[in-house]
Amino acid sequence: MESLLRIDGLEVSFGGLSALDAVSLSVRPGEVLGVIGPNGAGKTTLFNAVCGFVRPAAGTLHWQDRALPWPRPHQLARLGIARTLQGLGLFPRLTVLENVMVGATRHARAGFASALLGLPRSDRDERLLRHRSLAVLRELGAEDAAGRLPGELPYGVQKQVALARALVGEPRLLLLDEPASGLSEDGMRELGEVISGLRERMSVILVEHHMDLVMRVCDRVLVLDFGKVIAYGTPDEVRDDPLVTEAYLGDEVTEGTPAPADTAAPAAPGSREESSRA
């Protein structure tokens, strides 16, 4: 298998405004791909396209070297794609453990009938899910919170829970949407170690603002600006790329670059879902 996920020529537009323009990328098995870019560059939109929350106007997707139609949200778990959300999206009235157990849904086999009749299969399923979920919480150091409701917990712990919920399904591809936001220095260091440790088990796409984290844990980095890929390579290559510096520092754009001016009008503040959310 050459690439786990490959995307070619992805285009997404919202009401005629181009949010992603000819974006291509690939993620190899066991690779951590960083996606960076200024607010409104289209990072979250990229995730939303992969997750089926927005329908691409164009572009193809290969999953394990096989062409697939763009997945719908309910197909993600079966494909082996899990995602964390910027807003975490934890279930408010489920305990932490139950939240994580929902993430392992695809491992639960017993249907409603066996649950209703109290058949051993459902019981076994339940214990298996519980066991597996506790193990993941333990791995992330959040097992003490297992019986609590998410709302009672500090933000950092909630983030761990959201990560545990994504990990427990043992995805092949994990999409992390700004996992470091709101974390302390220590929290960020731990997160870096966790992400690095995931390599053996899965590929990761990491959308993140914290450059040091991205540069530290990512094998390759893709830089988006105004919906276009302006750089794609190893952290060192990307760091030295003048286009990236321009995008981040807002230098004047020279001729011949993929000019943000093309899309400057539609990219007014607030017109991209990311900038309005940030």
Place this chain on the structure above:
Amino acid sequence: MYFINLTLGGVSSGIVYAAVALALVLIWRATRIVNFAQGGMLMITTFVALGVIDATGSYWLGLLAALVSGFVLGAVVERVLVRPIENGPPMNAVIVTLGLLLFLQAVAGMVWGGSPRSFPPLLGIKGFTVGDARLLLSPSDLFVIGAVLVVMALLVLLFRVTPVGLRMRAAAFSPEVARMFGVRVGRVLTLGWALAGAVGALAGVLVAPATFVGPNQFDAVLVFGFAAAVVGGLDSPPGAVVGGLVVGLTLSYVSGYLGSEVALLGALAVLMTVLMIRPNGLFSRTSVRRV
């Protein structure tokens, strides 16, 4: 003694309102729809039960038929009528479920006629005696209370300790996120309606010996079930049970001490009091979550 009897009567009728309320709560939690057709659905399934009892002579087969037909009816209603309007304005759902209620009542009138029929209780309806006092509690009442409690316990188990129940709760709170983690939200909603259909069917069979069976015989039960669900907060199964008991007891005390003609006013007073003090019901933890 009089007080004890009023209490016993209130509990045994309240537990039926609790079952109806529970059916409404199951549907509200799953789809955020108030199912006005619940009374019509349980009326149909009680007719089915009556037919099976008449044909076979077995109460248990009749009860089983009611539960199964309620389950199927709930699922079919969700799939066929509710699914297309689920994302529309809430008023659409109100109109559809009210329309379904009228439709079911009309169909029942055409098929079974308009005059109420009697429904056999499983056990005797003569009250127990303590010394020389006769209690307002019969073996039949005990069966009603027991049956509802058993079903509630099963539902609690289903929701609390099975993966299916976990998925149902997750989908009720945030369907989009649940879907992303592989929860088949559509199936879960259908299941919620089906379970509500079965619970409503149970309530119908249990209350039928007292109300008789006819197209409009369950209207009052439905209204009290609504009151119970609203008192409990619409979102909470334990709330539905407490709400049912509160409404049952209120009706019983008011009609016992003040006269049965003001019983309805008593129920209304409870409803208004609760809504003024806790607008979201006794057991709601959050305010309106729907966006």
